Amino acid sequence: MRPFSNKSLHGVAGITVALLIVSTSVRAQNTQGYTRKSISHTTTILSAGNFSLAATEERLFLSAINTGIQIPRFDYNPLPENIQASFKKRLSQDKHISENDLEAVIGETIVPEILKILDFNKEIRAQNLVTETQRNSFIALKAKDSGITSQQLEQIMNSSYIYIPFINNYKTEKNSDKDEIKVSLSGGLLWYQVVPGENPRAEKLARLTSEAYSSAKTDESQRINGQPVSPREYAFWSAANTLAMNLEIKTRELDMFKLSAPIVEIQRRKIGFPLGCAEGIKLDDPFFVGEWLETETGKIKFKTSGFVRVSTVSDNRQSDGQLSRAVAIKKGDWSRGMMITEHPRLGVDIAMKPRWFEINVESGFMMNTEKGFVVYFDDYSGSAIGLDLNFQWNIASLVKKRQNFLVFGGTVSAIPVESTIIDFDFDDPDWSLLDLLPTHNWIAGLYYGYAGYLKRYYLGPFAIHGEASIGTQIVSTGKVRGVDYEGEKVTISNYTIGVRLNVGLEYAVNIDWNVGVFAGIQAFPPLDWWTVKYDDEEIDIDNVSWDPPKFYSYSPTFGIYIHFSPPTLPFNPAAIIQNQMKNLGN
Amino acid sequence: MKYLYGFILVFSIILHTTFATNLPRAREATLIEVSSPTEVLIKAAGLGIDKKHSKPKAAVLDQSANDDAAKTAVWFVLIGGSDPLIQTEKEKVAFQKIEEAFFGIDNIRKFISWEADYYDKRLKTDGGKSLKIEKSFKINKALLEEYLVNKSVFQKFTNISASVGMPTIMVIPESNNDIAPLDLLTQNPDIKKGAEVIEAYLSAKQFSVVVPEQQQVLQELSSTQFALGGSDDDYSYLLALSIGSDVYVSYNISISTRIVGTSDVKKAVVGCRAYETTTGRLLGTETGYSQERPSATNAALIEEAMSDAVDKVISRIINYWKTDLKLGIQYKCIINVSNVFDSEQAEEIIFAVGDACKSVASLLKENTVADHTYDISLWVNPEKYPAVSDIYRAIKASYTGEGIVKRVSISRKLILLSVEEE
Secondary structure, three states, X not given: OEEEOHHHHHHHHHHHHHHHHHHHHHHHOOOOOOOXXXXXXXXXXXXXXXXXOOHHHHHHHHHHHHHHHOOOOEEEOOOOHHHHHHHHHHHHHOOOEOHHHHHHHHHHHOHHHHHHHHHHHHHHHHHHHOOHHHHOOHHHHOOOOOOOOHHHHHHHHHOEEEEEEEEEEEEEEEEOOOOEEXXXXXXXXXXXXXXXXXXXXXXXXXXXXXXXXXXXXXXXXXXXXXXXXXXXXXXXXHHHHHHHHHHHHHHHHXXXXXXXXXXXXXEOOEEEEOOEHHHOOOOOOEEEEEEEEEXXXXXXXXXXXXXXXXXXXXXXXXXXXXXXXXXXXXXXXXXXXXXXXXXXXXXXXXXXXXXXXXXXXXXXXXXXXXXXXXXXXXXXXXXXXXXXXXXXXXXXXXXXXXXXXXXXXXXXXXXXXXXXXXXXXXXXXXXXXXXXXXXXXXOEEEEEEEEEEEEEEEEOOEEEEEEEEEEEEXXXXXXXXXXXXXXXXXXXXXXXXXXXXXXXXXXXXOOOEEEEEEEXXXXXXXXXXXXXXXXXXXXXXXXXXXXXXXXXXXXXEEEEEEXXXXXXXOEXXXXXXXXHHOOOOO | OHHHHHHHHHHHHHHHHHHOOOOOOOOOEEEEEXXXXXXXXXXEEEEEEOOOOOOOOHHHHHHHHHHHHHHXXXXXXXXXXXXXXXXXXXXXXXXXXXXXXXXXXXXXXXXXXEEOOOOOEEEEEHHHOEEEEEEEEEEEHHHHHHHHHHOOOOOOHHHHHOOOOOOEEEEXXXXXXXXXXXXXXXXXXXXXXXXXXXXXXXXXXXXXXXXXXXXXXXXXXXXXXXXXXXXXXXXXXXXXXXXXXXXEEEEEEEEEEEEEOOEEEEEEEEEEEEEEOOOOOEEEEXXXXXXXXXXXXXXXXXXXXXXXXXXXXXXXXXXXXXXXXXXXXXXXXXXXXXXXXXXXXXXXXXXXXXXXXXXXXXXXXXXXEOOOEXXXXXXXXXXXXXXXXXXXXXXXXXXXXXXXXXXXXXXXXXXXXXXXXX
């Protein structure tokens, strides 16, 4: 890990403007679609903060980042160890190197080696650049030549990039009550373009940053790739993968790396286009459809008119000519020759669903002599309003079917039911005589946590979905011990397990947002399963009462559905699986 | 009022005729390569419009642009570019009569042997009302020529040459004085490849091709040189004369190399010239270039470059032949007057020989008139004088001057005569 000057942060605005200018001109000339780029990276992490990484953490971070950024649209130029060592040695000579200084060091140490690798591979890689017309030229047909020209070799030599990861914030926080360690990580990538010629050098192109959080249980053993690791390392690994996923999306958003292709054919709402596994597209990937338009002032701009989602991914790694397909979600007036451009997303949607349902409470007592509680719940039978928050993880590329999601989420609600707590836990140091006074609550917390499966069918901009999930229902009441309400917070909860089935009708407002309505049923039978939670520490307890309160819900439910596809997420529990398995399923 | 109606009617007809035309709109195209003797690869622009809908439909614009690009590609081969198929005024006038029907898209598609799936460029213009595209097409030139012959735009080539045979063309490499062209042909594979490509093109175009073979021609060459009085004209010219080709094509090849990274990339440049044999007049010259390529063999590069050049040169030869044949067959005729005659007598003899030649030729051009030498080009009606010896006989018979006309040497294009004392 190498120290890195924070002065470089001041250059961000300027770089972004320069990047926009460069990328706009690149896009303006791009009517043929994406051309592969060559990528290199080092085993160096730059640090721009007052922290240090252990060797294992460095290794884990690099592994996560390199897995995240090594996507199929790139050709890789692995740098030999001696070159890496030379680069690291140069960095170690300057403790506070800036981004601009870094350009010079890369230019001196790494660029010559990259050029050698490019030189070695240029003819093979240039074959990807041979145009359709060249493949039908005399030289290819009659002379059986590959049709490569020197311009294409030069294009290969001119399309190489290098990235260097950096971390500018790394914090860990241990929560003993919860037996949990939290990691917050902030970092990014510095992208440089290799410029060959008489004066080979590297030129800075972009600075991408992101943040990530993760946590791990300290009382559980963790493993990474079969090797035991500490909880801190595991949380770090999870955060690094979240960061890597975010940086991958941001890299794909850079115009020079963004996939695009012409539409070759249109059949009703389906289009065919020449991208596939070789470029790493996946089922359900969203693409904008648009065309280049000359405005009245003579400027040329890309005008979008709708969007599609990939429905079939062709295997174009071996032969040309196979088209992938995508289905129009919002269709404009399209014709062949128009372009599709990638809209990079994580593949995790966030859905919010305000919903109505019924909940029933049958009065009764819960008593636990060990912890010294008696809890009484009154009767209630009626409506509740809750707010669902779902994470919908697209698993289409794993199951090879479109619009398949694993759903993880929860509902927050409340029941207007009276409950009384009598606390006689004399052994607890926080307990006082005042705690013998019954505590009355007029509202009980109601929570659901669930996991399930969602399948969506698009019919143009409309979609219907079906969702099945199993989950837990939690009804909670509680009190705060002590006279001044600054004591221990005690929460007593009843758990039950049930199922939910929903169907919904959605409308795609745009490429990222769907809105709609849904209806369904939920069935959560009563269970005599209780816990007590002291602040963050939760313990299972037994009920010794012969007539416990019953909480159940056999109810229809309906509500409003809104989902959003975020480009990045600071917290993504699925990141490890997404990042490590993203290249599967093609 | 009736004048107003009449005016409206005429205006409507003109308007309809103007806007309903089948003719291409974009008319921007470039020749990418001559793929084979019968096919050319053209990148053509197409301008798509939609007059049926107030807000143009994308599919209509696309189809319209595609059709227009296809028409433009064929138009380029036919009329555009530096060496179009249609060149003479007569052909242009004949074509104008059929161009509306010709540029019907169904007809145009007959001449397209391949077209690209992808556009090289695609841009909505005019605030989205029109669509401009660029894409590549392979046009079958031979089919196009055949179609136009059938439509009487072109005179059938076999008709032109029926009475006189196809023009005979000799192919020979250019050389400096150090090495003879015939040696170059046998020793240098690149030069030999160049000759083969030209010969392949000429054969495909049904020309008679003469490949000079060392043993066959040397003797004739020597005798021609001797007959021309030790002329120091260039070797190719003499060879063509001795062989008796109507036209000879000379060429040179150079292959340049540079380094990209550590790879040698090569590019072939060929120069190709066509000459009228009898006078050595340059009919056309073109330079062809191959792409700069890293792995291709010299032969492939030469063929690529030569294809680029030779197609254009051949079109010049065809045009020359069409024009020249109207006058008849061309011969070079050199008459030497014996030294036994003094200058005054020789002058009279040359006048008399000139008169005799004029009586035979439909056109006579004097190249050189010296004291004892008369060098002329003759165009002779092939139907009247099918063989060279017929011309000699007619000149001899028509000659009324002093002395007698004797044959020194007669080849397919060269008549060497002398006037001797009786």
